[in-house]
Amino acid sequence: MAASDISLRILVVEDDEIAAEFLALKLAQLGCTVETAADGEAGLARLSEGRFDVLVTDWMMPRMDGIELVRRARARVDHYLHVLLLTAPGEERTMETALEVGADDFLYKPITPVQLQIAVATARRVLGLQRRLEDRNRELAETYNQLKADVEAAADMQRSLIPRDGVTGALRHAAFLQPSIDMGGDSFGVAKVAGGTFFFAIDVSGHGVPAALNSFAMHQRLMELATGGAGLEAIAATVNRELFSQPNDSYLTALMGLVREGGSMELLRAGHPPPLLIGHGGSCGKLEDGGLPLGMFDNVGFKPVEIAFGAGDRLVCYSDGVMESGMDEMGFHDFCRASAGSTIDKFVATVQSELATRRRGHAPDDDISVLAIERVSGGD
């Protein structure tokens, strides 16, 4: 719409009846819809009742002057209102005050038709820009809300992959996952497979939706390979090859394990922080054996290690985001060791609470996940 086509609804507040009629007539001749009020209080009441585009107000009026009317109108009207103050030439202090309280422009008495024509043309231009801005903001808000709803739906899907705390095969497990924004690249899983109980924790490079999409795909792929009978070495080699062949710089760090019958576990660490093994008798140590992240380099080998993992032994797997919570690795391990006496779900809740406390309410810079597993007595 051209600025000249914009229909203006104008409120004229003027205690001089003749001046008010003159203004109303001239403004109507310029294509505006005009109402009048005889003083500031009446004007303020009309502004509250109807939506006006422009307020034209005299300065000197009984009961409430033009300055006070503008001040109150600005506090009360929540849409854009173009404000013109009628004044005499040379009233510079009044004009300064009027600008401070929210006047946009001035009309100087005696008012001439040309002054009004210029003022209306300016108001139309400003209103036109304002309406375009409002339309654009509305479109942006609608788009944002749609995107936010999509991201929340995708985050729900990602959360649905995460196993609930409980028992799977030989393992009791508890975990928490906190993305730095709505979704992130951390994930973990536990599944009963032919050779025992498989578990993994991964951290896909990057943040937000791209990392989450990759993480979602990798979660599915790891589960598919493990339940299909592949061993840890083959799973790592396959994922490494598939990620490396992607036309981007994506990679992931991973910790995977296969808990077998009896008292052992096969563990493969690929660039993931070294997990903490807390023995049922209280012994504690981190497992540092491992190799490079998956997807960074072609033709690299990934070798699992064999460790003892008997009933009551607990393994704590965590992503690198933990270290962004004001706790270094040693401090985190010390805290885990000191809290290990409680049940696994209480242990994870305590760790989560401690990390949140240390962040002092700040959202994490990186995704944070902690997965704790424990062999169930007699579990296979």
Add this chain to the structure above:
Amino acid sequence: MTSIEGDGELAVVRIGADRLDAAVTPAFKSALDEQLPAETRQVILDASGVGFVDSTGLGAIVGLMKRLPEGGTLVVASAQQPLRRLLQVTGLDGLFQQFDNVEEARAALGR
């Protein structure tokens, strides 16, 4: 801001930011695209002042190594503890030799 000094086959790449993360990495990669001389075979990555590197930044460092021709070398100078730890955890410390400063790195590379 990333700066790159080329000297024949050697280039010193200074990250020039206190973080190498998702916000900074695109500019770092653009600087490499635009300024890293084609003849570069050895790179000293000067990480002085870099207090935080995330997974995106680490990917960019690995990407810098992959840009070099076969037999090329990337070494890291002046890495602070967070980067040292990240390189160690990910096993990349076995691929990138580390030095306390650029001068030591130059000497080790015979420059």
